[in-house]
Amino acid sequence: MKNNPYMLWGLVIIAFFSCVALLAPWISPLDPSLIDGQNLLMPPSARHWLGTDGLGRDLLSRMIFGARISLSVGIIAVGISIFLGLILGSLAGFYGKYVDALVMRFADIMLCFPTFFLILAIIAIVEPSIYNIMIVIGLTSWMGPARLIRAEIISLKTREFIQAEHALGASDARIIIRHLIPNAIGPVLVNATLGIAGAILLESSLSFLGLGVQPPIPSWGNILIESKSTLGIAWWITIFPGLAILVTILGFNFIAEGLKKIIG
Amino acid sequence: MANLLEVKNLRVDFHLEGRIIHAVEGVDLRLDKNETVVLAGESGSGKTITALAMTRILPPNAKVVSGEVILEGQNLMSLNEKQLSSIRGAKIAYVFQEPTSYLNPVYTIGEQIVEVMIQHQGLARKEAGIKVYELLRQVQINDPDRVFGSYPHQLSGGMNQRVFIAMSLACKPALLIADEPTTSLDVTIEAQILKLLVELKEKMNFSLLFITHNLAIAKKIAGRIYVMYRGKVVEEGPTARIFDKPEHFHTRELIAAYEKIGKL
Amino acid sequence: MILEANDISKEFKVEKGMFQSDAGRTLALDRVSFSLQEFTTLGIVGESGSGKTTLAKILLGLIPADSGEVKFNDTYIKNFRKDVQIIFQNPYNSLDPKMRIKDALYEPLVIHSMCLRQGLRDKAKGLLEAVGLDETALDRYPSQFSGGQRQRICIARALACEPKLLVLDEPISSLDLTIQAKLLDLFLQLKKRFNLTYIFISHNLAVIKYIADNVLVMQNGRVVEQGLTQEFFSNPSQQYTRQLLDAAR
Numbered sequence: 001m002k003n004n005p006y007m008l009w010g011l012v013i014i015a016f017f018s019c020v021a022l023l024a025p026w027i028s029p030l031d032p033s034l035i036d037g038q039n040l041l042m043p044p045s046a047r048h049w050l051g052t053d054g055l056g057r058d059l060l061s062r063m064i065f066g067a068r069i070s071l072s073v074g075i076i077a078v079g080i081s082i083f084l085g086l087i088l089g090s091l092a093g094f095y096g097k098y099v100d101a102l103v104m105r106f107a108d109i110m111l112c113f114p115t116f117f118l119i120l121a122i123i124a125i126v127e128p129s130i131y132n133i134m135i136v137i138g139l140t141s142w143m144g145p146a147r148l149i150r151a152e153i154i155s156l157k158t159r160e161f162i163q164a165e166h167a168l169g170a171s172d173a174r175i176i177i178r179h180l181i182p183n184a185i186g187p188v189l190v191n192a193t194l195g196i197a198g199a200i201l202l203e204s205s206l207s208f209l210g211l212g213v214q215p216p217i218p219s220w221g222n223i224l225i226e227s228k229s230t231l232g233i234a235w236w237i238t239i240f241p242g243l244a245i246l247v248t249i250l251g252f253n254f255i256a257e258g259l260k261k262i263i264g
Numbered sequence: 265m266a267n268l269l270e271v272k273n274l275r276v277d278f279h280l281e282g283r284i285i286h287a288v289e290g291v292d293l294r295l296d297k298n299e300t301v302v303l304a305g306e307s308g309s310g311k312t313i314t315a316l317a318m319t320r321i322l323p324p325n326a327k328v329v330s331g332e333v334i335l336e337g338q339n340l341m342s343l344n345e346k347q348l349s350s351i352r353g354a355k356i357a358y359v360f361q362e363p364t365s366y367l368n369p370v371y372t373i374g375e376q377i378v379e380v381m382i383q384h385q386g387l388a389r390k391e392a393g394i395k396v397y398e399l400l401r402q403v404q405i406n407d408p409d410r411v412f413g414s415y416p417h418q419l420s421g422g423m424n425q426r427v428f429i430a431m432s433l434a435c436k437p438a439l440l441i442a443d444e445p446t447t448s449l450d451v452t453i454e455a456q457i458l459k460l461l462v463e464l465k466e467k468m469n470f471s472l473l474f475i476t477h478n479l480a481i482a483k484k485i486a487g488r489i490y491v492m493y494r495g496k497v498v499e500e501g502p503t504a505r506i507f508d509k510p511e512h513f514h515t516r517e518l519i520a521a522y523e524k525i526g527k528l
Numbered sequence: 529m530i531l532e533a534n535d536i537s538k539e540f541k542v543e544k545g546m547f548q549s550d551a552g553r554t555l556a557l558d559r560v561s562f563s564l565q566e567f568t569t570l571g572i573v574g575e576s577g578s579g580k581t582t583l584a585k586i587l588l589g590l591i592p593a594d595s596g597e598v599k600f601n602d603t604y605i606k607n608f609r610k611d612v613q614i615i616f617q618n619p620y621n622s623l624d625p626k627m628r629i630k631d632a633l634y635e636p637l638v639i640h641s642m643c644l645r646q647g648l649r650d651k652a653k654g655l656l657e658a659v660g661l662d663e664t665a666l667d668r669y670p671s672q673f674s675g676g677q678r679q680r681i682c683i684a685r686a687l688a689c690e691p692k693l694l695v696l697d698e699p700i701s702s703l704d705l706t707i708q709a710k711l712l713d714l715f716l717q718l719k720k721r722f723n724l725t726y727i728f729i730s731h732n733l734a735v736i737k738y739i740a741d742n743v744l745v746m747q748n749g750r751v752v753e754q755g756l757t758q759e760f761f762s763n764p765s766q767q768y769t770r771q772l773l774d775a776a777r
Binding site: 159160161163164165166167168169170171174179182183 | 588614
């Protein structure tokens with residue numbers, strides 16, 4: 001670990017935010033939806049470490065619960081995309097020919113759409129909610145992992161140990177799950193880590209536009225909705241959520257760099 | 265016979281993850297003019313490192329700890345990199361096991377050898393071209409036109425090895441070090457390449473240091489044999505004596521293997 | 529007779545250019561026929577390009593032949609994937625780098641339901657002992673072993689299936705001569721102990737002479753000569769064979 005400062009700092013950052021997210025109900029000083037009409041837009045103080053928003057709600061508490069949203073959307077969305085990507089990519093790489101052509105053309109079609117606008121279009125049709133966001137991001141980002149695993153599997157397929165497994169009588173499923181995927185997963189892990197960062201950014205952007213997590217559930221993105229109108233007068237509403245998003249994404253990028261070094 | 269090369273107490277260490285590995289531990293070698301000497305040993309014995317260390321072609325984590333390499337009276341260890349690079353190729357040339365990996369895949373054979381001649385002998389391109397044709401004929405390539413214009417991947421392993429030998433002899437070196445040059449070739453091609461090396465040596469007057477784990481080759485071409493084991497020279501002597509009365513246990517192991525499966 | 533190969537042919541298409549246009553075909557195997565007696569070793573000799581590895585893969589059903597057939601004697605070869613095994617040339621690529629040795633040895637035992645969960649480790653121990661390795665190897669990874677040791681592990685893995693026929697595709701060619709000699713003796717020993725039949729592919733004639741009962745010579749996908757080892761080495765009938773022998777002497 002000491003040889004890999006990126007990995008170390010990445011893990012520190014993400015561990016910090018993960019703890020915050022997990023322990024939210026216990027460490028949050030105040031109820032995030034508690035409206036306090038007397039303390040609207042107060043700057044950071046002893047009582048409100050990060051200040052209050054336009055409805056007098058404590059920003060720190062809202063940020064802590066927002067961490068839950070951001071991290072869970074990131075992880076679950078990427079989980080869905082990896083799950084889909086691994087299955088489709090493995091089948092394409094392993095069986096080749098028609099299966100490969102089918103899956104890859106499907107991926108090509110999906111890649112033609114600019115992801116963000118595709119997601120916007122879908123969200124406009126289904127109602128915006130945290131679950132829909134996770135699913136939509138997951139369903140539109142499987143192509144990256146699929147291509148990566150397919151490429152690795154195509155090159156691993158010809159290695160003697162895979163042929164040896166065929167000769168030993170291993171079934172196709174056994175070979176793919178026990179031998180090909182574990183050896184091919186490296187680049188997919190790096191892609192996944194960066195994917196989480198991307199998903200967090202995506203969620204924040206969608207929430208900022210009002211198409212993601214709906215108030216009163218706090219998300220770093222929808223807290224920023226207020227920043228548009230309060231930019232000159234309440235800097236804390238812009239700076240803190242922005243910083244949180246920045247540092248979290250940085251943390252995942254560091255982990256990805258650290259992984260690249262380990263995988264070599 | 266005059267002394268061409270003398271290696272005294274050569275020590276090379278490798279630094280690997282905090283540990284120091286003594287790859288070559290005090291090796292003494294001697295080569296006279298026009299001699300053919302075999303350096304015999306198995307993988308891990310240090311024979312290749314010994315050969316590369318002579319002109320300091322070593323990976324960054326390897327270091328020549330001590331020793332002298334005296335070529336025609338000059339200690340190569342005391343030369344700087346610039347002086348050493350004028351010795352490599354010109355006075356000491358190498359032939360390695362996999363010719364295709366050492367030839368540049370994006371240049372034709374002709375272009376590559378011409379470059380070597382321009383660099384080392386300062387010839388004009390046209391002159392160099394003519395000399396290259398002569399060289400190709402000297403290594404018994406019967407269709408030099410085709411080979412001159414071919415890329416390495418278009419030629420067979422045996423042909424590439426001839427080309428490599430031609431390249432190494434382009435600058436008429438005094439010493440040719442061949443490291444397992446025939447190990448990956450078919451037995452009929454191996455026989456041809458060995459014959460070629462012996463004939464070229466007579467014609468061009470160079471000394472040949474042939475590295476191999478196969479004593480059958482030593483019996484065919486060498487006057488003297490050095491046996492290396494775990495970084496040290498454990499036995500040395502004329503070929504006939506080594507086969508007749510091997511002293512060190514490892515030499516006896518090599519001879520026993522030769523008796524069993526090294527000869528027909 | 530444990531197997532009979534009849535007129536096996538295989539073509540490979542050569543693809544060229546960006547659009548993979550058909551630039552020609554190479555005939556890797558051209559009507560190869562031979563038969564194999566049980567408990568014997570058939571040595572297949574050939575230089576690179578002779579088609580011997582393609583033949584090995586076809587025998588193992590890893591690639592399909594274009595024409596011809598391989599008939600196995602079903603009193604011996606009842607469960608193909610269990611009774612016929614292969615050892616490859618490259619020991620460095622023949623084991624899953626992410627699997628411990630014990631798991632690699634358990635695979636065939638589990639796939640063919642040869643043993644209960646409790647007995648797996650003991651069985652694996654026994655297999656390692658048969659190839660001259662001790663049980664400390666079980667918990668290690670392939671990267672911790674030398675080429676010769678990895679090949680022994682591959683042999684142990686193949687033996688786990690209790691095979692009748694073992695196809696060995698240049699199993700020792702990439703190793704040092706002293707290790708080659710040791711492994712050859714191991715092969716002979718295992719053959720006797722487990723009543724195996726071997727197809728031993730090599731380009732090294734001295735190795736073939738040492739281990740094979742019968743020899744088959746291949747050149748450019750065709751069978752050039754076949755016969756008993758002794759006759760073959762003392763009195764070859766074909767010119768190509770004589771060339772090979774002369775080069776090796």
